[in-house]
Amino acid sequence: GFPRFKSKKRNKNSYSTLCINGNITLSNGYLRLPKIGQIRLKQHRFVPSEYRLKSVTVSQTPSGKYYASILFEYEDQVQEKEMQKFLGLDFSMHELYRDSNGKEPAYPGYYRNAEKKLAREQRKLSRMQKGSNNRNKQRLKVAKLHEKVSNQRKDFLHKQSRQITNAYDCVCIEDLDMKAMSRTLNFGKSVSDNGWGMFTTFLKYKLEEQGKKLVKVGRFFASSQTCSVCGYKNAKTKNLALREWDCPQCGTHHDRDVNAAINIRNEGMRLVIA
Template identity: 90%
Template sequence: MANRAYKFRMYPNDEQKILLAKTFGCVRMVYNHWLDRKIRQYKEDKTNVTYTICAKEMAAMKKTEEYGFLKEADSIALQQSLRHLDTAFQNFFKQPKTGFPRFKSKKRNKNSYSTVCINGNITISNGYLKLPKIGQVRLKQHRIIPEEYRLKSVTVSQTPSGKYYASILFEYEDQVQEKELQKFLGLDFSMHELYRDSNGKEPAYPRYYRNTEKKLAREQRRLSKMQKGSNNRNKQRLKVAKLHEKVSNQRKDFLHKQSRQIANAYDCICIEDLDMKAMSRSLKFGKSVSDNGWGMFTTFLRYKL
């Protein structure tokens, strides 16, 4: 069995936007509450609070008057938040390099939650996505989903610019066919042109962030001078967020097209193993390394080959 995800843009109505905002807040509250609980428990006797214990405590908490608002959110989404926290804790102790789980800020403008399909509680048909507690939400379905695909889960997200997306995960039977490797290509990371291949060719990388850097700096200066909580500040925040989103979309579009061209032309790609995080922190290369999106490019190549 293999998995495949489709990401569609959602267009919720005003009532659904309020329900989504409540769900984002409840998921964040559950994550932060039990992260604090785990930290205190570990400091006391060096033991971990398991997911099962957290789930039982949450069920009891929902019955209280103080935390009764948790009933308004999708219960599976709250459980998934606890699972994500438990996974983050386990990953830290297995590989400390991944970093310790951090509290989720209310001021962070990028929100998301995940829910699992159980007994047909999530369906997609005729341009609408049915979500628990939310109902039928209109979406732009730009891909035809094969009938044999089985829906597993959905991750609903909201970007800083206020757009809503649904990443829908499907499961299907995948028959791997052996293929004889005939065409090979080697890629070497390049700071200015993204990469240089074994044939000596380099793509003309447009460097989207560097080209927009002055405009971004100007808009961010305006944002910093505005009064917090004002409508003008919120409008300016959206303006800055849309600029960042445009740069991100331009970069992603270029990398998708380049990776597709290479995947169609070659059977095997050899890439040097680099620690991009360490490289971005050294010699003041942070902006240039992030602008290239080398890690994203290698990820695209990996699943397209």
């Protein structure tokens, strides 16, 4: 059967085991693990015969689902591509990002949409007696709601990062401290709902798989204050409420986020070419 985890304190249980002398095998829809035996599984992708199995991590989610993450070793030579198409991304609290072409992904805000339902189910859970069967059933219901929001977010971020990776050779972003930003600006829920850190992680490994690059511009680079046309620095843009402004020097009208994304792209190009 399934492994039984001993810890009652952690809400996500997992254990890892190394492949030694062929004690772990994957064949015909079954995974054989040491001390457990054969387990039937749903395999998500085909594994080439030349891949060498190294280890397996079995985990259980709070909703009660089991997953086996299998690590393989293989040789792969990635050829670096010539950097021709550049894109700049500026973090946005509501749309996830604005790019240097003025486009935005229209992020749905999955946590915000499910917030009322989550609050209602969590209130029910808090009123139930600890250790009772009804509390355990309600705990699973809350865990499934959180898991659904998490899966929706991951699906959206994977699709967005794949579209960008296929279209551009180099993506430039700011090196932001998201944890500090959520604390200082009191935007914790919005920052967590966007999943910017997860998005940049997805973007990085997808680009590297194709020989492309993710360039991070320093967090103190004045992307929002600088005019992308003439280079004039406008100190008034330190006020986050100012979303649009006109350059006093060249007269160009700027959207704050698009202008920042263009500056990030230009600075990333400078770093790559240098």
